[in-house]
Amino acid sequence: MSSPAPYSPPPPPDPETPRPPAYTSRGGTGMLASFRHAWDGLIHTAVHQRNMRVHLVSAVLVALVGSGIPLGVSEKVILIFCVLLIFFAEILNSALEHLVDLATRHFDEKARLTKDAAAAGVLVLAIGTVVIFVAILVNNWETVAASGPQIARQVTFGLPHTLCVTVLVLPQPRARWVDMAAFVGGALLLGVLTMRSVSSVFTAMNAGLLLLAASAARQRRRERAARPPG
Numbered sequence: 001m002s003s004p005a006p007y008s009p010p011p012p013p014d015p016e017t018p019r020p021p022a023y024t025s026r027g028g029t030g031m032l033a034s035f036r037h038a039w040d041g042l043i044h045t046a047v048h049q050r051n052m053r054v055h056l057v058s059a060v061l062v063a064l065v066g067s068g069i070p071l072g073v074s075e076k077v078i079l080i081f082c083v084l085l086i087f088f089a090e091i092l093n094s095a096l097e098h099l100v101d102l103a104t105r106h107f108d109e110k111a112r113l114t115k116d117a118a119a120a121g122v123l124v125l126a127i128g129t130v131v132i133f134v135a136i137l138v139n140n141w142e143t144v145a146a147s148g149p150q151i152a153r154q155v156t157f158g159l160p161h162t163l164c165v166t167v168l169v170l171p172q173p174r175a176r177w178v179d180m181a182a183f184v185g186g187a188l189l190l191g192v193l194t195m196r197s198v199s200s201v202f203t204a205m206n207a208g209l210l211l212l213a214a215s216a217a218r219q220r221r222r223e224r225a226a227r228p229p230g
């Protein structure tokens with residue numbers, strides 16, 4: 001049996017070879033700047049990753065259920081944690097995709113495995129969240145069955161609100177006023193829902209998601225305007 005070849009380190013860089021300039025931090029290095037970079041990363045994922053947009057709209061629906069039907073504290077915590085975990089996994093998936101694309105733009109089996117594994121991580125979490133969500137609803141079935149008027153209200157105002165968020169995250173080009181109308185409409189509908197909400201945490205979550213969707217719409221418009229014509 002042949003023994004594996006010993007590891008030989010790569011040769012040191014040639015001091016004569018010109019090197020690219022060192023990376024300089026964009027927009028500062030302070031606490032505020034690092035928050036802004038993280039926010040930019042979140043918005044970039046919402047703008048460019050289709051799955052992130054699906055998660056965002058699904059999170060709005062989860063928050064509508066949570067703010068319409070009284071759930072236990074542990075159930076609320078689990079649902080919010082699941083939503084955050086999916087967002088986290090999708091952002092990490094996006095980061096890995098960028099890293100792989102940076103390493104190679106050609107077909108590579110390792111690149112495929114890395115991207116597929118990252119996507120599988122998101123899929124597992126998404127399936128788990130749906131199972132947990134259904135289990136929580138089944139476990140609270142008596143409350144759900146007795147919440148007819150609340151459910152009707154959430155459907156009446158919540159579905160148009162979800163539509164507004166969906167319009168904001170859609171990648172298709174549209175006039176600025178459409179985004180403005182979707183944001184204002186979404187905010188007004190959320191205001192109505194807030195008056196009868198049974199959970200301030202889920203209401204706050206929906207407000208945050210609306211803000212995220214509006215920021216993604218604004219960023220998409222900026223990127224489109226910055227693109228050279230043609």
Ligand SMILES: Nc1ncnc2c1ncn2[C@@H]1O[C@H](COP(=O)(O)OP(=O)(O)OP(=O)(O)O)[C@@H](O)[C@H]1O
Nearest residue numbers: 049051097104105106107108109111112115116119
């Ligand atoms: N360099 C590559 N070499 C081999 N296969 C690749 C490569 N890049 C992508 N793939 C394959 O194509 C799939 C889609 O990759 P892509 O970069 O288009 O991500 P995506 O469509 O944004 O994925 P996702 O839907 O997970 O966000 C990957 O899951 C992988 O199977």
